[in-house]
Amino acid sequence: MQEKLPLCRIILHGGDFFMLQAVNQTGELVPIWKMNLDEIKQKRKERFFCPACREPLMIKAGLKNTPHFAHHRKSNCNLSGEGSYHENGKKDIYLWLVAQGYQVTLEHYFADIKQRADIFLEMKKKRIAIEYQCARISIQEMCRRTQGYRSIGVIPIWILGANKLQRKGTHSISITSNDQAFLHQFHHSLPLSIFYYCSNTKRLIIYQDLIFLTKTKTFGSLHISKLSSLGWRDLFRSRYRNKELFHKYWQQQKQQWRNRPVPPYQREEMNWRQWLYLHQLNTQSLPSFIYLPISTQYQMKSSPWIWQSRLYIDLFLKKEYFTIDQAMHLLRNHYYSSNYFPLIQPSNHPISEYLQLLVRIGILKEVSETNYQVNRTTV
Incomplete structure (x- = not known):
């Protein structure tokens, strides 16, 4: 079912960067986001460390925000996270996959390539890293991380935060040159795809069979759904733009271009x-x-x-x-x-x-x- 997408924005509380789990003194991975306030109070007596850089972490927990760990402000770790919008989103996607019975890990660290995937999914013979990207990163960094996953036989899938979505019409969005690097095509016979998720509204946006009419403006098949109404395989079901509507839209764009x-x-x-x-x-x-x-x-x-x-x-x-x-x-x-x-x-x-x-x-x-x-x- 098509839905209108409310405005989504990234929320950074006091500049903190969040992690949902960390390693304790005995090397055990502790998912603090699953704990209640009494359990968290007990955990404050322990020491916790980043799984990637081994720097000490702080526990942050209140009544409004998801409990999490945070690096200290002078941290040099490049895996320190993106904020509550990002952390809530990857938690949503993780729980969505768990509910479908998949073998899935949150914040999985690959020591061989020194990268941490937001979500790691293992199914049959496939190993998949899901990155939920809300902050801007360079194309070079995105390519480096993508190649890192592939070098160890892991398939990367990137989902952008819906705070990056620039909707121009019912079937049209604008995609910046930087975000164009996140276009997927799983096989040359399948349509181009790009994915967005809003952790505020719990909506997944699947945009497929898109065609560029300018350097950034596109026309395609735009589907907005509650995450809970979809299954994993729905991400890969092909959806195609309406050719008649596209031809009409292109003619309008061309006429405007000639005259403006x-x-x-x-x-x-x-x-x-x-x-x-x-x-x-x-x-x-x-x-x-x-x-x-x-x-x-x-x-x-x-x-x-x-x-x-x-x-x-x-x-x-x-x-x-x-x-x-x-x-x-x-x-x-x-x-x-x-x-x-x-x-x-x-x-x-x-x-x-x-x-x-x-x-x-x-x-x-x-x-x-x-x-x-x-x-x-x-x-």
Whole structure:
């Protein structure tokens, strides 16, 4: 059942960073979040340590917040957590999996790679690390952690905090360039997916089959559900965008793009329009095959109309015959390295996908697997 998503925000109480369990003096892992206040009072007489860095920890417990451990303020530990929004969320996901009968561990530490997974799930022959990421981390750090899990045969799945969700419409959200690294594709035949969870409202957001219409704005299949109403396997059930609604939305976006003025702070867009002007063109006079949506647009650094117009002006108008390598070289600074998307194994390249689309609509002719001819009757 579709639901409207209330506003979610991250809550950091006094700057503290939380851990739900810690190691005691005898090496036993103590889950303090499961204890009542009397039990916690007894535990205050003991000493506790971080499972990763072995630094001493403090017990934090009150009437409002989930009982937890916290590093001291001058801690150098890089696994010190993200706050109550994050801790409540991973606890929710952990209990959700336990209720389904799965073998699951909270805050599992992998000594071999010196990483702590929020949740570790073992099922049949698969070992899965679930990361619930609410704070911003660099793409380099995310890739490092992802590769760390894979190096020991663990499958990483990342769920973003819903405080990072920027909804633009019923079927549209904006995904920052940093958050695009969290796009999943579990098999090349399956749709792109990204997951969000709100620990305030207990809602899981599954967004699939998304396609980028700008550098950040997307259209896809958006599903918002109570976590308790879903099973683990629901995360991997394919959901596809409505093609008719998408076509209508894209046409609206394209019409707005042709007609809207450019704010002066959009430097890249301003430079591109000046470049068009030097070629005696503008957004109104560009042919209709500029700004065509493609499924692999997420791999491009620039908006679709920018790199597609570069092909049109610098290649199609100048050459009758060209190769895929020439097109790739022309746009070499416009697309990301495949390492930018560690949770995807791309089976197609956006430039190749776009050229094949132009072949289907009669703009180009495919002479061979790597060679194309411009159809001068249409260009």
